[in-house]
Amino acid sequence: MRMTVSTFRALHHGRAAGDPLVLPGPWDAASARVFADAGFPALATPSAGVAASLGYQDGSTPPGEMFAAVARIVRAVSVPVSADIEGGYGLAPGELVGRLLETGAVGCNLEDSEEHTTLKDPHRHADWLAEVRAEAGDALFINARVDTFLIGTGDPADAVARARLYVAAGADCVYPIMAPSEVVPVLREGIEGPINLAAGPDKESVTELGRLGATRITFGPRLQRYAMEATRELAARLRE
Incomplete structure (x- = not known):
């Protein structure tokens, strides 16, 4: 495990400008195998995509089912x-x-909002992240999500301030989800260390975010939704 975590952590450092780490988001074991077979060096599950695969709305998955789903993906x-x-x-x-x-995962996303509606106090959240880091030691890569642009004010200064607190608390990477492309240079200048940004399911989006300074690219539930739309179109053709 330690070697795997070390390998995963190393993927985030020493990257050339414009060469972000691209992590597809599998929602089940079958999709995980597809992405791994395509040659991606690591994967990052999306909670919304996994929730949809289990029949839940995002944020409603019972923790036991989420951990079990992650374990199946890891095993695959x-x-x-x-x-x-x-x-x-x-x-x-x-x-x-x-x-x-216990699932075998090497890292995690942890968000700084409650019920996707209210931002947490950043200082208390940083203290909690520090406790998670103390419990995990170096056995987990912590990606601290910053929800300023999702449900907060959208102020880049707030996002930078939160990110700095989380990095100081031990986060390996920060994830200002839904950050507009025009503020990415501001975030890159103000945040030390890896930054995760979310791209659309297309190469152009990945390329642009990498150019702007993203260290790591994930897709949230967009790949799962893309696959479901393709399945929906196939189903419609079969019904014709």
């Missing part, structure tokens, strides 16, 4: 897998880390 591939575990499901840091490590 030989590359490192990071898991989106939303806000941690109200679990104490020790239990959260323990259950995540």
